Amino acid sequence: MEYLDLRREDGSVTGEVKERSRVHRDGDLHGTAHVWLVRYREDVHSAEVLLQKRSKNKDSFPGCYDISSAGHIPAGVDFLDSALRELEEELGIRAEKEDLIYVFSHLGRYEGEFYGQIFINYEYSRVYLCECSLLPKEMQLQTEEVESVLFMDYRECLERIRKGDLDHCIFPDEFEKLAEAIEDYFARTGRPLGRESLAETWAEDAQAELADWIEAQGIYIRQ
Numbered sequence: 001m002e003y004l005d006l007r008r009e010d011g012s013v014t015g016e017v018k019e020r021s022r023v024h025r026d027g028d029l030h031g032t033a034h035v036w037l038v039r040y041r042e043d044v045h046s047a048e049v050l051l052q053k054r055s056k057n058k059d060s061f062p063g064c065y066d067i068s069s070a071g072h073i074p075a076g077v078d079f080l081d082s083a084l085r086e087l088e089e090e091l092g093i094r095a096e097k098e099d100l101i102y103v104f105s106h107l108g109r110y111e112g113e114f115y116g117q118i119f120i121n122y123e124y125s126r127v128y129l130c131e132c133s134l135l136p137k138e139m140q141l142q143t144e145e146v147e148s149v150l151f152m153d154y155r156e157c158l159e160r161i162r163k164g165d166l167d168h169c170i171f172p173d174e175f176e177k178l179a180e181a182i183e184d185y186f187a188r189t190g191r192p193l194g195r196e197s198l199a200e201t202w203a204e205d206a207q208a209e210l211a212d213w214i215e216a217q218g219i220y221i222r223q
Contacts, residue, residue, distance in 0.1 A: 003075040004030045009107060011124045017075045024060075027111070027120030031073035033083035034125045034174070035100060037093075037132040038182055039151065045194035047182050048151040050132065052090065054169070055147050060114050060121070061169035063147070069093075070125075079126045091149070092140025093132070100128040103181040108171040127178065129185055154182050 002020040005013040007029050023030050037050035050068040054061055071086035073079055080097055087093050110121045136149045158179050160166035186193050 002072065004028075004072055005075045007031050007124050009124065011105060011126070020072060024119050024121060025117075027109075027122050029122045029124060031079065032070055032123045032125045033073060033079045033086065034067045034106070034127045035069040035083050035087055035130055036128065036178060036182075037068040037091075037130050038154070038185075039132055040186060040191055041153070042191075044153075045192075047154050047186055047193055049154045049157055049178075049182070050136075050149055050151055051157070051168075052149045053147045055143065055145055057144065060112075060119050062114075063167070065166060065168040065170070067170060068130075068149075080128075083126075083128055087130070090142045090145050092142075093134065095130060100130050101185065103127050103129055103185075104177055106171065106174045106177070108174065110169075110171075125174070127174065127181075129181060154179055 003017050004020055004023050006016040006018055006023070007013055009029065011031065018026075018028060022028075039048050039050075041048060051065045052068060054064050054066050056062045069083070069087045069090050071082060071090075073082045080100060080102075083100055084095055084097065087095055104127050106125045106127055108121070108123055108125065110119075112119050136151065139149060141147075141149065157166070158175055161168065161170060161172050161175055183193055
């Protein structure tokens with residue numbers, strides 16, 4: 001059994017401890033740590049985030065794309081220590097405390113049903129950035145938790161979350177804030193992210209899709 005500290009909206013503990021399944025049954029506020037792995041793409045002056053695809057055997061959001069690495073904060077454990085442990089357990093990445101950059105806190109709530117059971121996720125999260133040079137194939141995935149991982153341009157991910165065409169369980173307002181944090185981080189480290197490169201890529205993709213559709217319809221456009 002896993003026990004969690006119940007928390008107030010500022011993240012402080014109330015002094016009450018509760019078993020994890022009961023926390024999600026009753027909708028109690030608890031703590032989580034979110035680690036977003038990012039990498040710089042010098043060729044397009046942009047950045048990518050790592051998304052993990054949750055195992056189909058998960059008790060909530062099976063098969064959905066999620067944060068690079070995330071987990072509940074066990075009772076009596078610090079956010080940062082828990083974040084480092086989850087990163088190593090889920091992805092096989094051993095990081096140091098100084099590798100994780102705290103960017104903001106987030107309060108999120110979701111209510112739904114999985115496998116006939118009520119599921120209420122009310123969480124106070126501390127969100128971290130961590131630069132990663134590993135390729136997905138070099139990561140050691142915890143297969144019970146993670147089916148696969150992939151890097152995606154952070155603005156493409158944001159756009160797909162906004163459009164609703166990404167099967168995910170990410171809080172949209174968290175990712176909106178994360179996008180700003182990513183831009184701030186790379187600007188501070190001397191690698192400002194260009195805003196035209198991805199827009200040009202989207203335009204090229206859209207043009208290619210339109211050309212494919214025109215060809216499929218048998219339409220001839222006079223030059």
